[in-house]
Amino acid sequence: MKDFDADGAPDGDWEERDELAWTEFDWEKYLRQQDAAIAKYLEHYEGLEANSDRIDEAARLMGWEEGDWSSESLEDVDLDNLPDDGDDLEPYSVHRNPVYVATKAIFSGLWRRIGNFPQIPDPAVSKAVIALASTCHHCEDAASMAIHALDLGDYSMAVSLFKRALRGLNSALSVVATLEGSPAAGCQEFAAAARLRLFDLREICLRVMEECRQESTRPLEDEG
Numbered sequence: 001m002k003d004f005d006a007d008g009a010p011d012g013d014w015e016e017r018d019e020l021a022w023t024e025f026d027w028e029k030y031l032r033q034q035d036a037a038i039a040k041y042l043e044h045y046e047g048l049e050a051n052s053d054r055i056d057e058a059a060r061l062m063g064w065e066e067g068d069w070s071s072e073s074l075e076d077v078d079l080d081n082l083p084d085d086g087d088d089l090e091p092y093s094v095h096r097n098p099v100y101v102a103t104k105a106i107f108s109g110l111w112r113r114i115g116n117f118p119q120i121p122d123p124a125v126s127k128a129v130i131a132l133a134s135t136c137h138h139c140e141d142a143a144s145m146a147i148h149a150l151d152l153g154d155y156s157m158a159v160s161l162f163k164r165a166l167r168g169l170n171s172a173l174s175v176v177a178t179l180e181g182s183p184a185a186g187c188q189e190f191a192a193a194a195r196l197r198l199f200d201l202r203e204i205c206l207r208v209m210e211e212c213r214q215e216s217t218r219p220l221e222d223e224g
Contacts, residue, residue: 022091034095037062042105055102055200064098100147103204107140110197113190120184128182132175132194139168143205150208155216162205162212169202 022030044061048054094100114133120126146161176198179191 030090030093031095034093034101037096037101038105038108041101042109045102045105046109049196055106055204059098059102062098062101094148094151097147097151099150099204099208100144103140103143103147103201106197106201106204107136107143110136110194113193117190118186120186122182122184125179125182125184125187128175128178132172132179135168135172135175139165139172139201142168143201146205146208150212155212159209159212159216162209166202166205166209169198169205173198 041058041062044058045054048057051057114129114136117129142161142165146158146165149155149158149161173195176191176194179187179194182188
């Protein structure tokens with residue numbers, strides 16, 4: 001994967017858009033477009049469930065360059081691919097960050113499976129599913145905050161927040177292990193799907209953390 005510089009939108013973009021004044025309708029349209037990008041990534045990702053390179057292959061199908069989905073410089077990311085609406089004045093926000101799109105999509109698929117988990121008259125299973133939902137909520141929150149820090153170029157804070165997300169993911173995997181040992185109908189299938197997604201989220205966090213550390217220790221280049 002390539003190194004990155006996530007200082008936010010390229011310098012000058014906002015200067016050129018000083019006159020841009022969007023209404024609530026404009027922003028709602030923009031957010032729906034970003035929701036569509038998340039749904040599109042999730043569709044690709046779940047269609048590649050049997051592929052060991054699913055997170056990278058899904059990124060390729062999104063039209064992202066190698067490394068973009070997890071850590072590419074925002075100056076190099078083709079923002080028109082998230083999605084391409086032909087509007088040159090469309091502003092940048094964290095919703096268009098490939099890291100955000102990928103993690104949000106995978107969490108969305110996980111939440112859908114938790115919500116569809118069948119009601120089982122086993123207190124231990126019910127307790128485990130509730131614990132998994134609670135842990136995943138905190139994981140997603142930490143990951144989202146980490147991506148915001150990444151977008152602002154605060155790599156050390158991003159690493160700290162990703163570490164919190166990782167701790168939560170590890171706890172979630174422990175909960176999944178208890179479900180794998182349950183003889184209740186549906187537990188094995190659910191646990192296998194949850195484990196796969198939790199490991200992929202863990203992989204994303206680890207990749208971006210590594211590049212954050214590299215970026216935070218990189219010496220500043222002399223200008224001119």
